[in-house]
Amino acid sequence: MDKRLKPGDKEFERKLVDKFFQKFGEGQLSIRDATKAMRRISRLTQPEFAKHRGISLATLRKIETGNGAANVETLNKIGDIFGLEVGFVKKVKKKI
Numbered sequence: 001m002d003k004r005l006k007p008g009d010k011e012f013e014r015k016l017v018d019k020f021f022q023k024f025g026e027g028q029l030s031i032r033d034a035t036k037a038m039r040r041i042s043r044l045t046q047p048e049f050a051k052h053r054g055i056s057l058a059t060l061r062k063i064e065t066g067n068g069a070a071n072v073e074t075l076n077k078i079g080d081i082f083g084l085e086v087g088f089v090k091k092v093k094k095k096i
Contacts, residue, residue, distance in 0.1 A: 016041050020082070027089070031075065032066045038082055039064075053077045 020037050023029050029037065039049040039060075046064070050057040055074050062068025063078075070078075075086045 013041070017082075024084075027091070030066075031070070032064060035060070035063050035078055038078065042081060053081065 020029075020034075020041060024034060039046065042049060042052075044052060046060055047057050050060040053060075054077050059068065059070060059074060060078075063070050063074075072086045079085055
């Protein structure tokens with residue numbers, strides 16, 4: 001049996017989602033990191049996540065490794081699982 005399919009700790013999962021949205025809101029997540037986080041929080045493998053979101057596995061792998069660019073439609077498909085869509089946001093200045 002696949003270990004990922006076992007019921008998870010709901011409180012732990014809620015904390016993961018809260019932490020994701022906190023980092024997201026602070027502009028601390030790249031597209032690569034946000035995509036990986038959404039997939040992991042969803043407890044899906046890359047092939048499962050790609051199929052679930054309606055994108056190719058190759059595209060997902062390129063995004064997660066930072067070796068490819070994705071169009072707006074693909075990013076919206078990925079982000080939709082967390083109620084997100086692509087848009088302009090104000091840049092966060094990096095602290096030195």
